[in-house]
Amino acid sequence: MNPIRIAQILNKALQHRYGFASTGQFVSSAFVVLLRKRFPQSHYLQTAAELSVRLKEKMHTLIKSIIDQALIEAKKKEIPIYTFALYYDHESPAISVCIDTEENSKAKVKLINTYNRKHFISAIERGDMKYATLWLANTGRSLSLGDFYMVNVARKELTKTFIPDDGFFFTMARVLVASEATISAQAVSVDSALLCCSGKNAEVELWWSIAQSEA
Secondary structure, eight states: OOHHHHHHHHHHIIIIISSSOTTSSOOOHHHHHHHHHHOOGGGHHHHHHHHHHHHHHHHHHHHHHHHHHHHHHHHHTTOOBSEEEEEEETTTTEEEEEEEOHHHHHHHHHHHHHHHHHHHHHHHHHTOHHHHGGGOOOOSOOOOGGGSSEEEEEEEEOOTTOOOOHHHHHHHHHHHHHTHHHHHTTBSOTTTOEEEEOOSSOSSOEEEESOOOOO
16 A cells, blocks of 8 residues: 555545544645655555554544533532433534433423323323333433533534544443543432433433442
8 A cells, every 4th residue: 555545544534534633634745755755665554553543542532521621511510410421413513511410300301201191191091002102201310412401511523524433432432431430529429320422323322320339
């Protein structure tokens, strides 16, 4: 693989996959010249692979900075965290954080259940089991990010051409897992705090508890 082709691959990775360039620009012709001078042909692929790793590390850093900023904003307003969601906006695209409180979550669940009950009872009276199952009560908490107490408390826009893959969503989840300690320090309770993360097919595709059994 020649240096020009490597540059093209890196450009595409920077703009389309990761949504940003590491220095605010694309790989230049000067970089191609540098590759020709410093690396023999056998090292081209290795060099491209190493740079790809660096790009993933930059995305990891970007996501962590969004989480950290959200925690700063929540601390300023003394918000006790009940649900912390790392959200990927598929339409923008963008990465953001939404935070909910226990009080707000319970209030939203009550509203949802009151609304659902009307349709559920109607379906039961008609003997329509399939329709009834569409209006079951929410037995837990609200995961409707748009109804959270703090929506897009920290947000970073990506390029319009950004195309996320499975690795991107795993990176989001891994960074969130790595941030559990700092999030739990601002949680209303470690036992009740919940973390959420977007996936390829839904705004909330993964969710898990911070609490761990001592057994």
